[in-house]
Amino acid sequence: xxxxxxxxxxxxxxxxxxxxxxxxxxxxxxxxxxxxxxxxxxxxxxxxxxxxxxxxxxxxxxxxxxxxxxxxxxxxxxxxxxxxxxxxxxxxxxxxxxxxxxxxxxxxxxxxxxxxxxxxxxxxxxxxxxxxxxxxxxxxxxxxxxxxxxxxxxxxxxxxxxxxxxxxxxxxxxxxxxxxxxxxxxxxxxxxxxxxxxxxxxxxxxxxxxxxxxxxxxxxxxxxxxxxxxxxxxxxxxxxxxxxxxxxxxxxxxxxxxxxxxxxxxxxxxxxxxxxxxxxxxxxxxxxxxxxxxxxxxxxxxxxxxxxxxxxxxxxxxxxxxxxxxxxxxxxxxxxxxxxxxxx
Amino acid sequence: xxxxxxxxxxxxxxxxxxxxxxxxxxxxxxxxxxxxxxxxxxxxxxxxxxxxxxxxxxxxxxxxxxxxxxxxxxxxxxxxxxxxxxxxxxxxxxxxxxxxxxxxxxxxxxxxxxxxxx
Numbered sequence: 001x002x003x004x005x006x007x008x009x010x011x012x013x014x015x016x017x018x019x020x021x022x023x024x025x026x027x028x029x030x031x032x033x034x035x036x037x038x039x040x041x042x043x044x045x046x047x048x049x050x051x052x053x054x055x056x057x058x059x060x061x062x063x064x065x066x067x068x069x070x071x072x073x074x075x076x077x078x079x080x081x082x083x084x085x086x087x088x089x090x091x092x093x094x095x096x097x098x099x100x101x102x103x104x105x106x107x108x109x110x111x112x113x114x115x116x117x118x119x120x121x122x123x124x125x126x127x128x129x130x131x132x133x134x135x136x137x138x139x140x141x142x143x144x145x146x147x148x149x150x151x152x153x154x155x156x157x158x159x160x161x162x163x164x165x166x167x168x169x170x171x172x173x174x175x176x177x178x179x180x181x182x183x184x185x186x187x188x189x190x191x192x193x194x195x196x197x198x199x200x201x202x203x204x205x206x207x208x209x210x211x212x213x214x215x216x217x218x219x220x221x222x223x224x225x226x227x228x229x230x231x232x233x234x235x236x237x238x239x240x241x242x243x244x245x246x247x248x249x250x251x252x253x254x255x256x257x258x259x260x261x262x263x264x265x266x267x268x269x270x271x272x273x274x275x276x277x278x279x280x281x282x283x284x285x286x287x288x289x290x291x292x293x294x295x296x297x298x299x300x301x302x303x304x305x306x307x308x309x310x311x312x313x314x315x316x317x318x319x320x321x322x323x324x325x326x327x328x329x330x331x332x333x334x335x336x337x338x339x340x341x342x343x344x
Numbered sequence: 345x346x347x348x349x350x351x352x353x354x355x356x357x358x359x360x361x362x363x364x365x366x367x368x369x370x371x372x373x374x375x376x377x378x379x380x381x382x383x384x385x386x387x388x389x390x391x392x393x394x395x396x397x398x399x400x401x402x403x404x405x406x407x408x409x410x411x412x413x414x415x416x417x418x419x420x421x422x423x424x425x426x427x428x429x430x431x432x433x434x435x436x437x438x439x440x441x442x443x444x445x446x447x448x449x450x451x452x453x454x455x456x457x458x459x460x461x462x
Contacts, residue, residue: 185450290412
């Protein structure tokens with residue numbers, strides 16, 4: 001397995017070069033392809049089996065640090081789509097603990113709980129205690145705001161945050177910003193950041209060098225994926241205008257329980273799988289609700305995201321892994337690598 | 345009749361009438377009520393059905409969640425607000441004033457509906 005993933009990334013770059021389009025040109029091309037979806041991952045990538053089996057060991061070669069994103073644990077959910085979401089979260093944590101390169105921290109992009117109940121948060125904390133990565137960062141999902149406008153979420157996970165739970169921190173030269181777009185949602189709307197948070201965000205970025213890599217994370221996607229299902233954020237354009245001047249911006253979201261990615265200029269957007277249950281592709285079902293899959297396939301459509309950061313290239317490699325190793329013949333869902341760099 | 349006799353007779357008459365009224369109050373009240381005015385709204389696949397429901401003043405509307413996902417029922421004007429409703433849970437509200445009440449699910453704000461009270 002060792003070397004296979006690195007080989008794959010090298011192969012991808014080679015292929016691009018053989019086309020007569022270098023990576024810079026390729027990324028420009030993809031950016032021109034528009035503000036719509038650039039690609040949806042759906043298995044079938046050569047070596048996706050390698051991704052399933054390892055979890056980024058070789059992409060991490062030369063990486064200065066890595067962290068893992070998990071999302072949508074929905075502790076408390078117990079319907080047919082997954083009667084035991086605590087067990088699948090445990091599987092995700094075991095998988096992270098077993099990674100050959102230790103992540104510096106974990107980011108949970110929201111919907112920690114299903115109904116914002118104390119017992120659900122308690123269970124989540126219990127499982128996360130077993131993570132060898134001791135530092136975990138959170139942002140809330142709409143399911144964490146259900147009983148008390150997110151009061152309990154803030155008490156448990158909101159130390160040092162502002163407003164509904166937004167904050168920023170720096171790690172080895174990378175600036176991370178946790179945004180909350182699930183508070184005070186308006187009838188007929190999608191996700192919302194709100195005026196106060198936008199002001200704070202603009203101020204937070206002031207004075208930072210444009211070569212500082214930026215990672216934004218929020219629950220609901222910060223780009224419009226499917227408005228009918230509320231998959232977008234009404235005022236994200238304004239937020240994204242604040243990061244326009246930076247050379248490398250990575251946006252990590254959850255909420256939709258499937259992987260989607262987009263590159264627009266120097267901004268890479270990525271949504272993660274859930275550790276609880278999958279949801280249908282946009283418009284492919286009557287609603288966005290939990291999607292049942294055969295029990296033996298469940299762990300292939302749930303997963304974690306490993307993000308590797310290379311200081312020298314100022315690039316982040318984002319690698320998704322399903323919870324279960326999948327046979328290449330029947331692989332579906334996750335398994336890809338996105339390597340972006342600043343265009344300099 | 346003497347005045348005293350009239351007083352007793354009047355009192356007796358009053359009591360008799362009162363007894364008749366109370367005895368008959370059950371059936372009198374029932375026949376005075378309008379036909380069932382309450383309404384149900386179901387939640388299926390992230391949709392309130394029917395999207396607009398019309399009821400008379402004094403009616404009770406009951407929402408029931410058939411989805412695998414919790415929802416809420418929240419008036420956009422702050423008139424009513426349900427607790428979070430998980431699968432098969434209900435929320436009822438009795439409308440005592442005429443008007444048009446727009447509402448939505450605060451968890452999935454694209455879900456909207458209206459209650460018209462006449």
